[in-house]
């Protein structure tokens with residue numbers, strides 16, 4: 273596979289782009305396209321960034337040890353079960369490079385977060401796409417049947433981006449017991465969900481759970497992610513990860529954010545209230561969600577048209593046409609503040625009437 277043949281990651285449009293293109297002031301554009309924290313970062317994290325601004329001329333700790341200690345306390349695992357990197361994306365990149373070589377296979381139930389496919393291809397691996405049913409639940413037996421001697425990694429996003437559903441613990445155990453391949457459960461949205469499988473890492477040598485500080489902790493701009501994994505992988509990861517891969521401000525802000533339980537509680541409450549509001553009021557079919565976004569099926573209207581109509585109203589949401597296997601009628605809407613949620617519902621109501 274050459275780099276020229278690879279697709280590239282498609283991000284949400286930015287507020288600045290949309291303001292310029294559609295003639296709005298940036299303050300009048302709302303962005304519900306990247307599943308960011310609707311109430312912003314913890315004030316304690318912001319203060320930590322200010323306090324350490326003068327220290328940016330010196331390197332951070334080589335392996336983010338102080339951050340791993342704080343994360344260990346948060347998740348209840350020793351620090352040698354935790355690896356950190358430049359966002360969960362950065363950690364996934366390294367892990368895929370450890371396990372996947374030319375011709376190896378990965379299994380990816382689609383639609384899902386597109387980086388699993390991109391990182392596989394970057395390692396000259398071959399992604400195999402597994403089916404989901406009409407509620408986007410993974411067909412576990414079909415997935416297990418598609419495991420071959422070449423399978424090196426299985427990527428299960430839970431809650432899944434962009435569909436919002438989780439994989440059950442029983443199904444996961446079935447997969448873990450059926451193969452020696454590494455099973456990655458990406459729990460970037462875990463804090464908004466009713467359950468997590470992080471407790472299973474202790475019991476399975478082939479389970480990695482991914483987490484991030486970008487969502488519930490509101491630090492997407494600082495790029496801090498982590499993986500929870502058995503210590504034998506920790507040793508391999510430490511050989512491969514570039515030194516200093518979490519920056520100094522990311523480390524201090526993440527530690528402060530982990531310490532701000534009040535902000536985390538407010539974030540989760542805002543998301544759960546807003547999620548219920550969106551599901552109740554959006555005038556199209558929505559799917560149940562365990563994450564900080566809601567998937568909407570605009571049925572006979574196309575996702576591209578609906579997104580464009582909302583952009584003209586200064587509202588950025590995410591059409592899912594770039595997600596493999598999502599078709600062209602799905603739109604993902606991040607939960608915002610109540611004011612933003614009302615505005616997107618109003619926008620969708622008028623798009624529906626016009627359409």
Ligand SMILES: Cc1ncc(COP(=O)(O)O)c(C=O)c1O
Pocket residue numbers: 306307358359360361362385429433458460483484485486492495496497
């Ligand atoms: C499922 C999933 N994993 C990982 C990430 C990336 O996280 P990070 O910002 O830590 O790289 C995202 C971001 O949207 C995501 O949806």
